[in-house]
Amino acid sequence: MSFREKSAWITLVSVIVCFGAYYGSVLTGAVKSHSMAALHLGLACILALLVLQVGLTIIASLTTPRDGKGPRDEREKMIQARSHTIGYYTLMVAGAAIFIPTHLPGFTMIDVVNFAFGGINTS
Numbered sequence: 001m002s003f004r005e006k007s008a009w010i011t012l013v014s015v016i017v018c019f020g021a022y023y024g025s026v027l028t029g030a031v032k033s034h035s036m037a038a039l040h041l042g043l044a045c046i047l048a049l050l051v052l053q054v055g056l057t058i059i060a061s062l063t064t065p066r067d068g069k070g071p072r073d074e075r076e077k078m079i080q081a082r083s084h085t086i087g088y089y090t091l092m093v094a095g096a097a098i099f100i101p102t103h104l105p106g107f108t109m110i111d112v113v114n115f116a117f118g119g120i121n122t123s
Contacts, residue, residue, distance in 0.1 A: 001064075002064065003060055003061060003064045004072075004076060006060040006063075006064065007057060007060060010052075010053065010056045010057060010060060011053065014049055014052040014053055014056065015049065017052070018045045018046070018048050018049040018052065019045060019049070019117070021041075021045060022041055022042055022045040022117075025038075025041060026038060026041075026114065033110060033111070033114060034108060034110050038110070042117065094116075097115075098112065098115055098116055101115055
């Protein structure tokens with residue numbers, strides 16, 4: 001498996017694990033979303049994501065030292081262009097949609113932050 005492919009899998013799995021733990025805890029009620037425990041869990045998930053990304057990317061680069069330096073083939077260029085396009089539009093829609101809960105009654109700023117986390121994680 002090439003370094004770029006390993007890097008993509010590392011990103012996918014680490015985001016699902018870290019933010020799956022956060023949203024799983026909040027949605028199941030294990031952590032109340034309007035509490036400091038949810039904030040601390042969110043910060044711990046972001047820190048865990050950072051550590052996982054850096055650590056696993058270093059391991060991947062050590063296992064394939066020359067692979068990341070080669071030129072990208074046409075398939076890799078097309079995959080990257082498509083992923084950037086989908087990610088951009090997803091982020092723009094999520095960014096515009098964040099204004100909806102700010103103008104509806106019953107939503108607190110903690111809910112807005114959770115919506116923002118969700119928008120960033122989906123893109």
